[in-house]
Amino acid sequence: MQAKVLAPPGPALYPSGPYQPVPPGPQVGSYPPAPAQPLLPRPQIGILPSHTPPQSASPSPGPRPAQATPPAQATPPPPAVTSTSYYTGPPAWQYAAPRGPAPNHVNPAAAAPPLMSHSSTQPPGPGAPPTSIHGFTQPGSAPPPMNPLPPHTYQPNRPAYGPPPTMKPTAPPAGPPGTTGTPPPPKADGGFRSARFQSEVLGIGDVAGNGPQAPNSYNHVDNRMAGAAPPGRHLGHYPSLPPGYQNTSAPPPSSLHPALQAATQPYTQGPQPYQQVRLKSDLLSPSMAAMSLQSSTPEALRVVNLLQERNLLPPAPVPAPTPCLTQDLQKLNCSPEVFRCTLTSIPQTQSVLNKAKLPLGLLLHPFKDLSLPVVTSSTIVRCRSCRTYINPFVSFLDQRRWKCNLCYRVNDVPEEFMYNPVSRSYGEPHKRPEVQNATIEFIAPSEYMLRPPQPAVYLFVLDVSHNAVETGYLSVFCQSLLDNISALPGDSRTKVGFITFDSTIHFYNLQEGLSQPQMLIVSDIEDIFLPTPDSLLVNLNECKELVQDLLKSLPNLFEKTMETQSALGSALQAAFKLLSPTGGRMSVFQTQLPNLGVGALQSREDPNQRASAKDVQHLSPATDFYKKLALDCSGQQVAVDLFLLSAQYCDLATLGCISRYSAGSVYYYPSYHHQHNPAQVERFQRDLKRYLTRKIGFEAVMRIRCTKGLSIHTFHGNFFVRSTDLLSLPNVNPDAGFAVQMSIEENLDDMQVVSFQAALLYTSSKGERRIRVHTMCLPVVSSLSDVFAGADVQAITGLLACMAVDRSVTSSLSDARDAMTNAAIDSLSSYRQSALTIQQPGLLAPACLRLFPLYILALLKQKAFRTGTSTRLDERVFAMYQLKYQPLAFAMLMIHPALYRLDDLSDEGALNIGEQTIPQPRVLQLSVEKLSREGAFLLDAGLVMYLWIGRNCHQNFLSQVLGVSSYAAVPEKLYLLPELDTAESQRTRAFVSWLRDQRPFFPSLHIIRDESQLKPHFLQNMIEDRTESALSYYEFLLHLQQQISK
């Protein structure tokens, strides 16, 4: 199919230039002329050739200094942060000696490494950080395996994973095809590698389905979305012989780990806010649907000439590729919504990885809201050598011994583990929930603790300067907290406190017995102290009335203030002092640039340079004050969440450090005003509700382990790397995503599969110490073609975005942009040279990477990285934060928004969820070519949605959905779809709410006419079109082709 220009519906639609195919050739006008030399030294984003010295931010291998990740910014590693400021304080978690000899399971005392041996900043002794205390041993510090056999000697005993069924059709699973509201079973089209294209977007139910739910008192399902599983559902389907019990090479697939029925079962109980269920047919691109049995090439490797094939987008959101594992193994695998790898087939060697020129890394959403099996057991079985938790991908040599799938150490099965509480039988360790669920949560036994888990502690730090009062945010905040105060996660120990600040710091004595809150003002901001340390953080249950009184009176208290200064730094120091003894969550609301006392900042943004400058300055912090304070917070288990509400520049690049290194979140509401910006107000209200009531984990740490030979080296997200690979997360929230980069240190020659395990240890708001474990298994492949075939284009894009953010800060924006472009050039070039057997003209990509150039172009046009368009510095920095911190699904919406036509919604192919029918319009390409003046189009860009109304929009839509008589009657500022009692209105609202319900933040909706001031914002998302400063998609392809053919 040829790239084709449709006749423009009208000139008004094309203010910024329509999609204009340029005949192949050198005349790519608007792009800066390609340099005579290829862009050398080519920024090696994502590619870490073994011979290249490690990049500054990712020294690998070997232990890295604790401060090295996240990548060092302009801030030097903590010269001024003394070790004592991290790790003194109350003794944190420590292993107590276990109650008795436990030869094989966790032996905390023995496992605890010499605590601080890896970092000079970590003094040994009682101040040990939670890290090691929980048995998260540091690499190298664990005792050597008792039976250090080389991997190949295990081969006979390896579980019969078998080679990936590359050329063999997978048997269709039993069961009826998916129906609406139900995750469909794996695609049963008999196509080659059909497992790879399993046509479902795994929903929450699938994760839940990973395990038996509430089978008995032994394990129960985590609250919320838990639904009782039918009794007996998990019984009676196990094979007679467990995997790995046989030393034979290949038991029939069905006798491997039993497939959990739930994996393909509908999960319909309870609200499912993030469930995204698609009809099978929706998920197949036409080309995929046309896959034939006769084809000798797997669909992922079908050669696509990008210059000819224009309609690349599947009609529904792109699903995660399914790893090429046996069906039985894959059924046990972790949901891609929780754990995803950029390459679902792991290259055997670093040299193959280098050849592929694709980044290798993991994307995680570890604390996602989901229902999962929870195990209360006195025995948490872990590998004695590498501390890996027992998981579905270990192998049992016999009933009494299991082999670790990460280090291959053979471990004994402890006696307690022989009893299976699910089947209530003895001698079936392989049927335990721990071995049946890739995602599972343990309640840590008390012997893991030295002190009681901390209570939920919430401290609110509120800007009450004149500027803050002017925005009107304070009353929204107070009302929201009043409304949700009973829903704050916690128990009878929950504590709350408040600090307000302008040029001085105000504390609130809320001690029980007072008749009203007492305000205490500290004006010495240079040497901040707590006036009455014991009565500022109070028990919420006991002092609820005083707290409510305070919230009711706060907005009026500062109504008349003329105080314009902001001593944010001192307020944060005070808050830190207040929270230090317990740890907890600090929620900071700030509306202007702090300009007084410690941490005062000056404006660094020059509005005149926003669009013109080739490179963007001031992406790195102006001072390390906020980072250092964040590290102090991290050491005391305090996380800082920042809500920035401002019309002016606030230097988010500097302020954001307070959240970034303390594992907090950043929320940003540009131009927030209670009257002038109702869309922001609604967003703020909704976000606050979610923020106040969502699940929270305290004093958390996360460690990611992987099979020997692989090495994890650079982390992305909000946290502090406490030791080599242990992320310190004073708080963990269900909306946080993480990414890590990996390299292959040793050849994976004899391995058919490798595994990755993320273990998140946290204290629940109810004071339980819990460990959430996710394990993912992936095949190892030796050929470059197979590596390409397993490429997960969205995960690759998400990881590249994280890497590009780092590059923008450590080097320059233009360097990051070049690096992203080169990532596309290099991988397609490598594909052409090394993986393609038949050469043909055109810009060729394997089908699985067909969206890669589009996504790269989308990144170049994204707010974080774009040039030539006026972009506020804070908005750019916020977009960068979001790209690094959001789970992949949401980051992808920011990168490549979804466009839908809404004026012709129908029930055809709709989802039925409960009583509701949710239409499923197809996703359109981001080009004005797809718009029509007769239509109405919704652009969903993650945090914001635009509903664009064409000038000749159908009268029916105007009256039945918008409730107006004509196009001219559409108000200039419209943020809500009116609730009309018409089928059209219901459909439209159902669809928009459904989109919103799937994400943890609230996107505002702008309904705009063609003349609206916001139209340029809408059009900036038309990524495939040319703008004055950026290439069209077709031009970009030509540029890539030109570079590749050099």
Ligand SMILES: [Zn+2]
């Ligand atoms: Zn191990």
